[in-house]
Amino acid sequence: MPISYEETAKEVLEAVKRMGFDQAELYVQDSQEMTIEVAEKTVENMKLAQERGLGLRVISDGRVGYSFSSDLSPEALKKMIDKAVHNSKQSQADKARALPTPSVSFPRLDLYDESIFQAAVEDKVKIAVDIEEAARSYDDRVVITEKAVYQESKYSVSVFNSLGLAVSYAGSYCGGYGVFVAKDGQDAQTGFEMQYVLKYRELDPEGIGKEAGNKAIRMLGASSVPSGTMPVVLDPYTVTGFLRVLSSAFSAEEILKGKSFLKGEEGKKVGGSQISIIDDGTMPGRLGSSPFDGEGTATKESVLVKDGVLQGFLHNSYTAVKYGCESTGNGVRGSYKNLPEIGVTNLYIKNGSMSKKELLRDVKRGLYVTEVLGMHTANPVSGDFSVGAAGLLIENGELTVPVKGVAIAGNLKEFLLDIDAIADDLTFFAGKGAPTVRVRQMSVSGA
Amino acid sequence: MDRKGIEEVLKTAVRFGADFAEFFWEHKETSTIVCENNGIERINSGIDEGAGIRVISGASSSYAYTNEVSLKRLLEVAEMAGRALKSKDAGIMEQLDFRTPTAVFEPFIEIPPEEVEIETKVEAIKIANQAARGVDKRINQVTVGYGDIKQDVTIANTEGIFVEDRRVRTRMSVNAVAAENGVIQTGFRSVGGTTGFELLKKDYEPDKIGEDAAKRAVLMLGAKAAPTGKMPVVMAAQAGGTMVHEACGHALEADLVQKQLSVYSGKKGDKVAADVVSVIDDGTIPKKFGSLRYDDEGYPVQKTVLINNGVLEEYMYDYQTASRENKVSTGNGRRESYQYRPIPRMRNTYIAPGKMPPEKIIKEMGEGLLVTAMGGGQVNTITGDYVFDVAEAYIIKDGEIGPPVRGATLAGNGPETLKMVEMVGKDLGYTIGICGKEGQGVPVSDAQPTMAVKELIIGGRFAESRKNAEIRRL
Numbered sequence: 001m002p003i004s005y006e007e008t009a010k011e012v013l014e015a016v017k018r019m020g021f022d023q024a025e026l027y028v029q030d031s032q033e034m035t036i037e038v039a040e041k042t043v044e045n046m047k048l049a050q051e052r053g054l055g056l057r058v059i060s061d062g063r064v065g066y067s068f069s070s071d072l073s074p075e076a077l078k079k080m081i082d083k084a085v086h087n088s089k090q091s092q093a094d095k096a097r098a099l100p101t102p103s104v105s106f107p108r109l110d111l112y113d114e115s116i117f118q119a120a121v122e123d124k125v126k127i128a129v130d131i132e133e134a135a136r137s138y139d140d141r142v143v144i145t146e147k148a149v150y151q152e153s154k155y156s157v158s159v160f161n162s163l164g165l166a167v168s169y170a171g172s173y174c175g176g177y178g179v180f181v182a183k184d185g186q187d188a189q190t191g192f193e194m195q196y197v198l199k200y201r202e203l204d205p206e207g208i209g210k211e212a213g214n215k216a217i218r219m220l221g222a223s224s225v226p227s228g229t230m231p232v233v234l235d236p237y238t239v240t241g242f243l244r245v246l247s248s249a250f251s252a253e254e255i256l257k258g259k260s261f262l263k264g265e266e267g268k269k270v271g272g273s274q275i276s277i278i279d280d281g282t283m284p285g286r287l288g289s290s291p292f293d294g295e296g297t298a299t300k301e302s303v304l305v306k307d308g309v310l311q312g313f314l315h316n317s318y319t320a321v322k323y324g325c326e327s328t329g330n331g332v333r334g335s336y337k338n339l340p341e342i343g344v345t346n347l348y349i350k351n352g353s354m355s356k357k358e359l360l361r362d363v364k365r366g367l368y369v370t371e372v373l374g375m376h377t378a379n380p381v382s383g384d385f386s387v388g389a390a391g392l393l394i395e396n397g398e399l400t401v402p403v404k405g406v407a408i409a410g411n412l413k414e415f416l417l418d419i420d421a422i423a424d425d426l427t428f429f430a431g432k433g434a435p436t437v438r439v440r441q442m443s444v445s446g447a
Numbered sequence: 448m449d450r451k452g453i454e455e456v457l458k459t460a461v462r463f464g465a466d467f468a469e470f471f472w473e474h475k476e477t478s479t480i481v482c483e484n485n486g487i488e489r490i491n492s493g494i495d496e497g498a499g500i501r502v503i504s505g506a507s508s509s510y511a512y513t514n515e516v517s518l519k520r521l522l523e524v525a526e527m528a529g530r531a532l533k534s535k536d537a538g539i540m541e542q543l544d545f546r547t548p549t550a551v552f553e554p555f556i557e558i559p560p561e562e563v564e565i566e567t568k569v570e571a572i573k574i575a576n577q578a579a580r581g582v583d584k585r586i587n588q589v590t591v592g593y594g595d596i597k598q599d600v601t602i603a604n605t606e607g608i609f610v611e612d613r614r615v616r617t618r619m620s621v622n623a624v625a626a627e628n629g630v631i632q633t634g635f636r637s638v639g640g641t642t643g644f645e646l647l648k649k650d651y652e653p654d655k656i657g658e659d660a661a662k663r664a665v666l667m668l669g670a671k672a673a674p675t676g677k678m679p680v681v682m683a684a685q686a687g688g689t690m691v692h693e694a695c696g697h698a699l700e701a702d703l704v705q706k707q708l709s710v711y712s713g714k715k716g717d718k719v720a721a722d723v724v725s726v727i728d729d730g731t732i733p734k735k736f737g738s739l740r741y742d743d744e745g746y747p748v749q750k751t752v753l754i755n756n757g758v759l760e761e762y763m764y765d766y767q768t769a770s771r772e773n774k775v776s777t778g779n780g781r782r783e784s785y786q787y788r789p790i791p792r793m794r795n796t797y798i799a800p801g802k803m804p805p806e807k808i809i810k811e812m813g814e815g816l817l818v819t820a821m822g823g824g825q826v827n828t829i830t831g832d833y834v835f836d837v838a839e840a841y842i843i844k845d846g847e848i849g850p851p852v853r854g855a856t857l858a859g860n861g862p863e864t865l866k867m868v869e870m871v872g873k874d875l876g877y878t879i880g881i882c883g884k885e886g887q888g889v890p891v892s893d894a895q896p897t898m899a900v901k902e903l904i905i906g907g908r909f910a911e912s913r914k915n916a917e918i919r920r921l
Contacts (some may be wrong), residue, residue, distance in 0.1 A: 037704075048511040048524075049786060051497070068493040070514040076494065083492040090569050092486025121531075144707055181708065181829055188829045227676055258588045259486060259624055261631060271549045274605045337493055374825045376854060377836035381624055382631045386856035388825070388834040403831060407858050407906025409675075445675045445906045 008054075008072065009160035015081055016058050017162060021088075023059040023099045024162045027294060028052070029336045031155035036121075038128035040144040048252055055336040058084045061195045062093040065343035068337045074082050075078035100317035102165045106291040107282040110169035116200045124150045127205045131178045134209025135191070141220065142213045144181035146190070151175050159296035169291050173198050175430075176208050182216035191216025192257030196283050196430045215370065222390060222402035224446040230320030232408060232442040233359065233394060236427040239434035241375040243277075243347050246412060248380040250279070250304050251342040252319035261383035261413050262310060270310045271416035274352050277305040279314060281329055281345030288347070288431030294340035316342050352422030356436045359423045361397040367444055368392045368399055369408065383412035389444075406446040415439060448472060448498075450545060452518045453603045458540045460502050460525040461605055465532055467503040468525070469604040472516065473785040475596060476561065482572045482591040485580070490565065497785040500525050503767065504532040510788040532761045545609035550740045550747045552731035556615045558644040560595035568593055568644070571619070571653045574839075579623045579657035583665045588624040591657070595644070602745035610745035616736070616890060617646045618879065620655050625664035632853075632868065634663025635838065638686060639879045639890070640734040650734070663820065663839055665853055673840060673855035673905060679815030680857065681808055681843060682920035687878025688893025689821040691798050694861040695726060695831040695894070697884070699753050700779070700791040701768035703828050710862055711759060719759045720865035725803055726754040728763055730778060730794035736879040737794035737891040744780035744789050751777045754865075765791045783887040790885060797894035802870030805897035808870045810846040812899050817841045818857070821878065831861035834906070856906035864900055872897030
């Protein structure tokens with residue numbers, strides 16, 4: 001796949017320079033994707049995708065202009081350049097807006113697995129079918145396949161800029177997920193499980209299917225519990241949902257703008273003493289890893305919270321200048337259509353020292369949460385959240401009956417401080433990872 | 448791309464024995480502007496062009512897309528999509544007779560956004576920003592987002608549909624942050640529709656949008672935590688339609704219904720709601736965010752009555768789900784872009800207004816919670832359990848509106864909630880949002896009259912809308 005965009009980049013950057021701009025950056029992305037969706041052993045949908053595009057950032061006297069194009073013809077490139085230049089004139093001047101100083105070295109990462117693309121399509125259909133079979137044979141009551149899916153992607157990213165930076169890398173990943181419904185009389189419950197990996201051979205379709213089936217079955221017969229304040233244990237998947245909300249609170253840009261509840265908390269205790277939160281774009285074998293970020297800065301490991309104390313924030317080149325520090329390599333781009341914004345790479349909570357069993361043992365009566373509804377409505381600015389939840393009741397250290405129809409609420413600040421135990425079962429779901437976590441007490445509203 | 452080229456692409460796609468092939472081409476020009484920290488931080492313009500080819504054979508379908516749109520490349524993609532399906536014997540397709548279905552709704556764009564100078568757009572944004580900041584000293588951050596989109600599409604299929612269309616949408620949102628004594632609160636307001644720049648020139652005043660967002664943030668600084676537990680709830684029309692969207696909208700989409708993934712599967716003709724409840728999905732309302740001339744499969748968009756006086760009458764269909772029941776699509780086949788296959792989606796969904804004056808509903812309810820602004824929400828369509836978050840609410844005591852409370856999450860069960868609707872007002876209020884399903888976001892609007900529900904679970908503390916003022920829903 002690696003097509004060289006160097007010639008195009010050179011032409012674009014020179015054209016911008018001729019228009020009097022001292023700084024310009026071209027981001028190029030090229031990707032291919034395949035998705036196979038199976039239900040009842042039949043391929044329901046197959047999707048094949050191919051996309052490429054360019055994003056141009058121009059900077060003059062701290063004024064930034066941006067435009068993008070998926071059309072690489074000379075006329076389209078000309079239009080893209082004109083738009084970026086025109087847009088820059090209307091934007092607010094800010095001296096901190098400049099291209100990053102080019103990194104001198106980049107982490108060496110093995111992100112591409114050719115064996116994904118050597119395997120036959122039939123084998124990949126079989127992966128999806130295996131997910132389905134594992135779930136359906138887990139229990140007779142798993143009766144509906146909403147979806148069993150295999151997915152793969154390969155991509156290349158290049159960044160060129162007028163400071164002489166010209167870097168690129170290629171990566172790939174594959175994965176699968178399954179969504180199934182278990183029924184018992186009138187009662188119907190959904191179970192979901194996913195796995196995304198860099199290496200084809202690491203994919204475990206049977207594991208995905210079994211776990212999805214188990215999750216659906218164990219929720220059958222669920223009912224609400226009376227409202228009250230109680231200890232709450234969150235499974236790794238649920239915790240990664242909270243990490244998603246927290247990720248913007250760790251952004252230095254949100255801090256600068258007063259849009260994070262972590263503002264002014266540096267060096268202070270923001271979480272239980274067992275908790276350490278890390279963002280690391282250099283982790284081997286993880287989906288969020290890359291040698292450099294969306295503006296060509298080398299990625300690194302950033303310890304955000306250590307033993308409950310807030311260490312620092314995530315930076316791109318802009319906030320680094322504002323803070324007088326170095327970029328942490330978190331100038332992430334969702335696509336060539338967007339400017340590099342602060343984002344996470346692999347964000348995870350470090351393992352604790354106790355087993356999940358030990359963590360549950362001390363809970364006399366509490367809620368074990370496996371699913372939350374409406375996490376996207378949590379507010380990273382104030383930290384307030386209130387979400388629907390489902391899971392299992394904990395009684396005398398054991399998981400007993402299934403629970404649904406309750407809401408858990410609180411503030412992320414207190415939530416982090418109230419974390420009093422962390423298990424040793426760190427699990428990654430794409431770019432986010434967490435172990436099982438126990439919160440001393442939370443308000444649970446039920447029937 | 449000319450008709451002849453498209454015909455060739457379709458013929459190539461079905462050559463391997465498929466039943467149906469469809470071509471979707473899109474050329475999209477977008478401009479987005481973000482103002483934050485009292486200055487224009489981001490201006491982004493882009494052109495996105497691409498085409499997707501869908502092939503259906505029996506219960507299987509394949510979809511392939513590319514953003515390299517030469518005929519040569521499209522023929523390769525068509526062959527790829529066609530070969531991806533295991534089909535019967537191949538046959539050569541005869542001449543295709545293309546025709547364009549008659550649309551029932553014609554959107555009217557008064558001021559095309561591409562004809563408006565970026566300076567004029569920036570000016571409107573700055574007005575909203577200044578107005579928001581002027582509301583109160585405690586406003587310490589304001590984010591104004593503006594976006595417009597011009598999407599040209601060509602849709603053609605082997606049934607002979609051929610549609611060329613232009614869709615234009617404009618939106619603005621304001622998110623304000625207020626802080627005092629370590630408490631941070633936010634308030635938002637967003638407007639938008641299938642409309643041009645008249646949105647901000649005639650239909651809405653940018654300063655008013657900014658003020659509304661800021662006032663909400665300041666109001667919430669002084670609000671107490673909402674009570675928890677079960678209680679009667681009045682939803683004001685101005686709060687918009689998140690509840691109807693989540694409580695029954697998604698579960699009436701035919702793909703979920705046919706897969707037995709909906710609480711409403713097999714319930715056509717059944718009484719599923721109180722008599723006072725009629726639910727309609729209508730893509731033909733002028734200027735609304737979910738209005739369209741044709742859906743993304745080339746079917747004319749229509750007004751579809753889903754629930755009529757409490758009785759379930761119809762689901763929302765796209766081509767594929769309609770074909771399975773030998774029906775015609777209701778014009779609900781939508782997609783985010785050429786990168787996605789179409790699936791049944793809502794357009795503008797609302798509960799039809801009744802006869803009661805809204806004040807009377809509050810008076811008769813006596814005690815409970817009055818919801819005056821809703822945020823996003825989510826639903827599990829199999830159980831019908833849903834949640835939505837509340838951005839602004841008040842306590843109702845002795846039939847009067849009492850002090851504001853920090854919005855809680857409201858949780859309920861769709862079918863149960865619709866049966867517990869006791870009073871429906873004569874007003875109707877819309878909100879706009881980006882509705883997410885299977886990873887695809889499409890613009891929708893939702894509306895409800897002021898209405899009273901006997902009881903809902905109020906989930907404790909506070910969860911306001913997320914920072915991008917669009918009311919995202921999942």
